[in-house]
Amino acid sequence: MAGTAHPAGASQGLARGLAAERDGYRLNLVTCSPPAGRPTAFRFTVTGPGGSPVTDFAVHQTKKLHFYAIRSDLTGFQHLHPDMADDGTWTADLAALAPGTWRLYADFIPNTGARATELVLSRTVTVPGEAVPVPLPAPSDSTTVDGYTVTLQARPMAGAHQLVATIGQDGRPVTDLQPYLDSYAHLSAFHESDQALAHLHPANPVNGDHGGPxxxxxxxxxxPGDWRVHLQFQTAGKLHTAEFTLHVD
Known part of the structure; x- marks a missing residue:
């Protein structure tokens, strides 16, 4: 029998977190219609190849599961670490969602021994009400958040590439970054056209509260294309999220 043809980019789509199911694991939503304008205890499960909810997850980046939410216009970014009940039901405490279509991602490693691999699955939900799209800000290599200036030094291209960020405050280099998720920063990026997810951690070794600049x-x-980037870092026990639009050639 001839092999089944796969559309161009199908395997890449799986790898970019755009599929609800991969390698026998499936993201299932218990909460299917979150309300607009108020916090939501969003519930979901991850089922395994046998169809039952998975309850054994490996710890990666200090957590058993990372949960992301972003609206179709790449606004409203949330990065959460939900709690799991004994039956495998996860609860993510989402902040209020604006009306529109949202993509929700679960990033995890099933605890299946030496062959365990990281998976990112996602599904979309519709929050009721009139959606008012927000235009994507123009690409920029610098932004400010909470009094910090974050500058990117890169000419990024699709595929593997080095990206350098520098953090300053009042014209001085910041050298007191604290570990966050086992590193000095966490970067989440979403592609404008399809909401593909890229998440990165710096290669810098962790040495107490002495990260940066x-x-x-x-x-x-x-x-290639425009990506909305969210760079999260921590100082004095407070988490900061710097946002950029980054153009990738």
Whole structure:
């Protein structure tokens, strides 16, 4: 029998977190219609190859599961670490969602021994009400958040590429970054056209509360175009999220 043809980019789509099911694991939503304008205890399960909810997850980046939410216009970014009940039901405490279509991602490693691999699955939900799209900000190599200035030094291209971020405050380099998820920063990026996800961590070794000012990432952007980037870092116990639009050639 001839092999089944796969459309161009199908395997890449799986790898970019755009599929609800991969390698026998499936993201199932218990909460299917979150309300607009108020916080939501969003519930979901991950089922395994046998069809039952998975309850054994490996710890990666200090958590058993990372949960992301973003609207179709790449606004409203949330990065959460939900709790799991004994039956495998996860609960993510989402902040209020604006009306529109949202993509929700679960990033995890099933605890299946030496062959365990990281999976990112996602599904979309519709929040009721009139959606008012927000235009994507123009690409920029610098932004400010909470008094910090974050500057990117890169000419990123699709595929593997080095991305360097520098953090300063009042014209001085910041050298007191604290570990966050086992590193000095966490970077999540979403592609404008299809919401493909890329998430990165700096290669800098962790040495207590002495991170910065420069963070070097081995970036892997699956495709060219505009990406909305969220760089999260922590100082004095407070988490900061710097946002950029980054153009990838």
């Amino acid at each position: 420069t963070l070097t990432f081995q970036a892997l952007f699956a495709e």
